[in-house]
Amino acid sequence: MTNYCKTFFVFLGDKPKQITIRNYTKQDIPALIDIQRECFPPPFPSELWWNEAQLLNHINNFPEGALCAEYDGRLIGSMTGLIVAFESEHPQHTWAEITDHGYIRNHNPQGDSLYVVDISVRPTYRKFGIGKCLMQSMYETVIHLQLARLLGGGRMPGYHLHAERLTPEQYVELVIQGELRDPVISFLLRCGRLPVTIVPEYLEDEESCNHALLMEWKNPFMPLTI
Structure with missing residues (x-):
């Protein structure tokens, strides 16, 4: 170690x-x-x-x-x-x-x-x-x-406020565009993380409607080959 x-x-x-x-x-x-x-x-x-x-x-x-x-x-x-x-x-x-x-x-x-x-x-x-x-x-x-990278599923605790009118993908896109702010996803974006995909049933999480956004940070010294 x-x-x-x-x-x-x-x-x-x-x-x-x-x-x-x-x-x-x-x-x-x-x-x-x-x-x-x-x-x-x-x-x-x-x-x-x-x-x-x-x-x-x-x-x-x-x-x-x-x-x-x-x-x-x-x-x-x-x-x-x-x-x-x-x-x-x-x-x-x-x-x-x-x-x-x-x-x-x-x-x-x-x-x-x-x-x-x-x-x-x-x-x-x-x-x-x-x-x-x-x-x-x-x-x-x-x-x-x-x-090659750091990965993690980011909670979407603001999503439940918009779930009736937006799909998880639409919600994330509006957060990325700056039209909405999510306490976790916006924080991870500020940390340099990039969206990969929505993961349904990631965690029992009422606020996120059980969804998460898988996000990554790529090692700049080791370009991804996969």
Whole structure:
């Protein structure tokens, strides 16, 4: 394993604050579960938060894909990925299938794509670019491991407001054109992700009507051949 550790400044209000992004470890597990608790409060079911067995699998199976953001000695965000062999001609899948229900026992070191399992930032820190910094760190991991791309299914939480008049494809197109704003898809676009395809029944998600937008970031040093 190659350890990842990066320190930089973000602005919380008018003042620069030092943030560190690093690999998370066993000692971070209580804080990682607390981040989930804060990010997904009731009525979100607590049994869907990360559990200790899942987090241990992340650390043991693919530590390079287990990242956290730390400020003033406190974890404020995390991001997890695994490596998969992505077949562009067969892009349809569910979150549970491709992440092994979050346990990543299907992590494939011989795969070509880093797949995002989860990204979470404590609500208090969401306006300071922490999520974008975590995403950038995962792009750097893609380059370091010489993978072709980063992939992930983006929720479409604004879609339920327009589902009666728009198909998922029409909704995404309007978000891309800037006619609509989606909290997740717009964020991922700002992070440099590109749309691949709509994935129905990706996740049980009322706001997204169970849809997700599969999005990728291509390694600029390794042009895709498939």
